[in-house]
Amino acid sequence: MKRRQFFLFWPILFTVALPFVPLILWSVSNQWFYPAILPQTFGTRAYQYVFGTAGNQILTGLFISTALALATTCISLIFGIPAGRALGLYDFPGKKFATLLLTLPVIVPSLSIAMGLHLWFIKLDLAETFTGVVLIHLTFCLPYTIFVIWGVFTDYNLDFEEQARSPGAPGWKIIIQVMLPVILQGISIAALFSFLLSWSQYLSTLIIGGGKMLTLPLLLFSLMDSGDRPVAATVSLVFIVPAFLALMTSAHNLGRNGMEGIR
Amino acid sequence: MAAVSSPLGQGRKTSPACLLLLLGPALIIITVLFGGGLTLGFFQALDYLPGQGFDQIGLQHFTHVLQDPDFFNSLGISLYISITSTLIAAAVSVVLFVYNWKEIPFITFMLLAVLKNVGSELDEVGATLNGSKTQRFRYITLPIISPSLGGACLIVFAFTFGAFEVPYLLGRTYPMALPVWAYKNYSDIDLLARPEGIAIAIGMILAAIITMTIIFSQLLLQFSRNRSYDL
Numbered sequence: 001m002k003r004r005q006f007f008l009f010w011p012i013l014f015t016v017a018l019p020f021v022p023l024i025l026w027s028v029s030n031q032w033f034y035p036a037i038l039p040q041t042f043g044t045r046a047y048q049y050v051f052g053t054a055g056n057q058i059l060t061g062l063f064i065s066t067a068l069a070l071a072t073t074c075i076s077l078i079f080g081i082p083a084g085r086a087l088g089l090y091d092f093p094g095k096k097f098a099t100l101l102l103t104l105p106v107i108v109p110s111l112s113i114a115m116g117l118h119l120w121f122i123k124l125d126l127a128e129t130f131t132g133v134v135l136i137h138l139t140f141c142l143p144y145t146i147f148v149i150w151g152v153f154t155d156y157n158l159d160f161e162e163q164a165r166s167p168g169a170p171g172w173k174i175i176i177q178v179m180l181p182v183i184l185q186g187i188s189i190a191a192l193f194s195f196l197l198s199w200s201q202y203l204s205t206l207i208i209g210g211g212k213m214l215t216l217p218l219l220l221f222s223l224m225d226s227g228d229r230p231v232a233a234t235v236s237l238v239f240i241v242p243a244f245l246a247l248m249t250s251a252h253n254l255g256r257n258g259m260e261g262i263r
Numbered sequence: 264m265a266a267v268s269s270p271l272g273q274g275r276k277t278s279p280a281c282l283l284l285l286l287g288p289a290l291i292i293i294t295v296l297f298g299g300g301l302t303l304g305f306f307q308a309l310d311y312l313p314g315q316g317f318d319q320i321g322l323q324h325f326t327h328v329l330q331d332p333d334f335f336n337s338l339g340i341s342l343y344i345s346i347t348s349t350l351i352a353a354a355v356s357v358v359l360f361v362y363n364w365k366e367i368p369f370i371t372f373m374l375l376a377v378l379k380n381v382g383s384e385l386d387e388v389g390a391t392l393n394g395s396k397t398q399r400f401r402y403i404t405l406p407i408i409s410p411s412l413g414g415a416c417l418i419v420f421a422f423t424f425g426a427f428e429v430p431y432l433l434g435r436t437y438p439m440a441l442p443v444w445a446y447k448n449y450s451d452i453d454l455l456a457r458p459e460g461i462a463i464a465i466g467m468i469l470a471a472i473i474t475m476t477i478i479f480s481q482l483l484l485q486f487s488r489n490r491s492y493d494l
Contacts, residue, residue, distance in 0.1 A: 116304025
């Protein structure tokens, strides 16, 4: 068994880590032409550009991306937890239809929705605003959150709440002191998903944000188009770091056996 | 509609008022944003914008798209990309599953959910009957997972079919993948060519194809869930 795990772990780590190698190499190269396997000259030009010349723009992008992702995540959780509870705990007519309705926004490309909503948002003065972009991100972050919370509540034991209710605890106290602590791990997974999903949105932010909401992916795409590979690679790394940090924090929160409570 | 008893809901019931309170707000948000987006997009694709001089419903954008040879080229390349990647994902996850690997790429996850209901009894019976590893896989595991494998594959297919970022960055410039082509049309600077309607029409066709795929995959998954329950 150990042997088998070994043979699975390393190839998977290898496949996951492989794309980062050229990214890191590109970011520290000054000159890298076609037939060479490694860059001909190394240097920190790209880093100087990203943190020096374009530092302000990148920082603003980082700030806007984070703010958007945080806002989207909070709203997703506020509406997603009750909905996930309803779906996870109860049976009701029309549940399959609700499931289908929730599955569609996750998979139908944001392109179709964003192009449709664009005109409407322009009329409502929501286009090119923070609220507008949060709303369009919410279209797919909310279903994701509901799906995760749904999974959490399928294993949820209502008896805990009954026990708190019998000595007379009020509803809000049960929610804060019983329900939330029990599902906290699930909430942090849902929050992570929602954060990362919003963090990596490109097209919907571009269409609804109209270039006013300059998030990191938007900056990254324009750099990719401009053809300056080292700079694009460096920004990609900057782009990955916060997502990676979010992942690590939530993994730390969950602990090694964190998922057990959820499955 | 009769009360649905799904294996996931644990059979509990609650009052409609409570359900409405819990589920209502989220469903309203999604219906308004997602449903509204699709409906408005559809009207725009039909050139129907009441109150702005576009009161006639016209199919010209759709016919325009369907007559364009580029459409079929793009459709072809999109199909090629998504079918290939789906097949690879399915093959890989079947292999991974056989090795009892517990990480969760999407398909593996869906398969695990079904297999958790089935348990390992059938496989053990196969082993006591002296079935070899390949025989057990071919005659026991594969038939059990095939419907949910199909369902999961369709979802992955839909996902790659509608993906924009990767084909945009790495894909060929001609023929473009469908979503990329739609975006190119939408952001065209030449307003005289009026291509937005066409772009939205492409978007709608994409959405329609994907919606059909999802509904079909849900049916398959439903089937597999019911069947694994019977076991």
